[in-house]
Amino acid sequence: MLQVLALILIMSIVAPLSATADSLFKVTKLTDNLHMLSTDQGEYTTNTLVFFGDDGLLLVDTQTEAEAEELKKLVDSYGKGTPKYIINTHRHVEHIGGNAIFGVEPIVIAHELFPSKLKSGSYIFNEYPPATYPDITVSDKYTLEFNGESIEIIPMGGGHDDNEIIVHFTKSKVVHISSLVNGFNFPSVDSDGDVLMLAPLVAKAIEMLPKDVVIVSGHNDTGTWDDLRAYHDMLVQTIEVVRKGLAEGKDLATLQEEKILAEWESYAGSYVSADEWMEYLVEGMRDGKDDRPTPxxxxxxxxxxxxxxxxxxxxxxxxxxxxxxxxxxxxxxxxxxxxxxxxxxxxxxxxxxxxxxxxxxxxxxxxxxxxxxxxxxxxxxxxxxxxxxxxxxxxxxxxxxxxxxxxxxxxxx
The missing domain is CATH 1.25.40.10 (Tetratricopeptide repeat domain)
Structure with a gap:
C-alpha cells in the first residue's frame, strides 16, 4: 500500500500542468480506430484507450484531474464529439480523474464496487461529482456492441485492487488489462487488494485471451500473451521463493539482505523494487489480514x-x-x-x-x-x-x- 501512496504523491509533483495536449500525450496507434494515449508521470506512464468510429467515441480510463483539460482537447480533435462511453478499469485517481470534464452525457461503466469505493477511505475527501460515478456497474462479464466491435468488460478484482475490470476489444485483439501486470513490472497492491490473488487472476487472463492479443496495461509498456505467461511464472516463482524463506525462519530483512529475488530483478522497472515486492509478499502471507476500516x-x-x-x-x-x-x-x-x-x-x-x-x-x-x-x-x-x-x-x-x-x-x- 505504501507504494500505491508513493505513486499518488509522485503524480502530484510531476504532472506537467502547463503542457499542451501534443506534448503531454504520446499517441500510439494500435489499430486504425483504437489508439493508446500515454502520459509520462516520471517513474511510470499512465495509459488511456480511445476507440472511435461511426457510433462515436469510447474511452478506457481518463488519467488524473491534472490532465483532464488536455485530454478533452485531444479527444475533441478526433471529431466525434463527447464520448458515448467511458469505461474505468478501477477507482484509482489516475484512471478516473478526467471523467467529470466530459459532463454527464457519457455512459460510465465500472465495477459494481466502484461507487462505494469513491465514498469510503481517503476517497471520500476527493468529493467526486456525479459525472465521475458509473451509470452501469458490472459484477459479471458484460458485452458492449459499439463501432462494429464486441467489447467484453470482465471483472477481475482482488489482486491490485478489489474493483478492477479488464476491457477486451475482441475483434481488434487488444485488451486493457488494468493494473493487473503493472506494465510487466512488479505489481503494486492496494489495501483492498490481495497479493496472493495476482497469480490466479493472471492465469485466468491467460486462459481467456487469444495468443495474438496486444496487452495494454494501466501503466507502462504494452505486451504480448507470451509476456503475460512469463509474468505469471514470475509471480508463482517469487511467491514460492519467499514462502520457502519464511518457512526456514528468515524474516523480511534477512530475505532482502540475501537478495533472494535477484533472478527477477528485471521486473523492477517501475515504482516497485524487488525489495518492495518482497515486502508485499511477506505481508500477504501473514495470518490475520486487518479488515478494520480506516477512520x-x-x-x-x-x-x-x-x-x-x-x-x-x-x-x-x-x-x-x-x-x-x-x-x-x-x-x-x-x-x-x-x-x-x-x-x-x-x-x-x-x-x-x-x-x-x-x-x-x-x-x-x-x-x-x-x-x-x-x-x-x-x-x-x-x-x-x-x-x-x-x-x-x-x-x-x-x-x-x-x-x-x-x-x-x-x-x-
Missing amino acids: HVPIYHEWKKRGAAAAVALFRELKRDHADEYSFREFILLGIGDKLYKKNYLKDAILFLEASLEEYPEGKYNYYIHYELADANKQLGDKKLAMQHCEKSLELNPDFDAAKVLLEELKKN
Whole structure:
C-alpha cells in the first residue's frame, strides 16, 4: 500500500500542468480506430484507450484531474464529439480523474464496487461529482456492441485492487488489462487488494485471451500473451521463493539482505523494487489480514461539520480510545492533508500535515509533508516558514528535486 501512496504523491509533483495536449500525450496507434494515449508521470506512464468510429467515441480510463483539460482537447480533435462511453478499469485517481470534464452525457461503466469505493477511505475527501460515478456497474462479464466491435468488460478484482475490470476489444485483439501486470513490472497492491490473488487472476487472463492479443496495461509498456505467461511464472516463482524463506525462519530483512529475488530483478522497472515486492509478499502471507476500516469517514464528516482542527482532534481521540475498531496507518493524516492541499484548502491541509508529523515523527514520507507545507505556506505568503520546510524536506531526502526547485524559487523572490 505504501507504494500505491508513493505513486499518488509522485503524480502530484510531476504532472506537467502547463503542457499542451501534443506534448503531454504520446499517441500510439494500435489499430486504425483504437489508439493508446500515454502520459509520462516520471517513474511510470499512465495509459488511456480511445476507440472511435461511426457510433462515436469510447474511452478506457481518463488519467488524473491534472490532465483532464488536455485530454478533452485531444479527444475533441478526433471529431466525434463527447464520448458515448467511458469505461474505468478501477477507482484509482489516475484512471478516473478526467471523467467529470466530459459532463454527464457519457455512459460510465465500472465495477459494481466502484461507487462505494469513491465514498469510503481517503476517497471520500476527493468529493467526486456525479459525472465521475458509473451509470452501469458490472459484477459479471458484460458485452458492449459499439463501432462494429464486441467489447467484453470482465471483472477481475482482488489482486491490485478489489474493483478492477479488464476491457477486451475482441475483434481488434487488444485488451486493457488494468493494473493487473503493472506494465510487466512488479505489481503494486492496494489495501483492498490481495497479493496472493495476482497469480490466479493472471492465469485466468491467460486462459481467456487469444495468443495474438496486444496487452495494454494501466501503466507502462504494452505486451504480448507470451509476456503475460512469463509474468505469471514470475509471480508463482517469487511467491514460492519467499514462502520457502519464511518457512526456514528468515524474516523480511534477512530475505532482502540475501537478495533472494535477484533472478527477477528485471521486473523492477517501475515504482516497485524487488525489495518492495518482497515486502508485499511477506505481508500477504501473514495470518490475520486487518479488515478494520480506516477512520476516514468519521473524520471527513467532522471536518465538514466543525473544521480541520476538530477533525484532527477526532483522529487522535479515535486512535487513543477506539484503536480496536479502526485501522490506523501512518499515511492517513498525510493522505487527507495531501488531498486538501490539492483542492486548495491550504489552511486545513496544513493542520492535517502538521498533525501527521507530530503523530509519526519518523514517517517514511515526512520529506514530502515538509514539501507540501513549504508550498502551502508560500501560497499563503509566509516565505520564511516555507523556506524552513523546504530545507527540512531536503535534509530528509537530499535527492528530492521538487523541493530543490521550490527552494531556489523562494530564494529568488
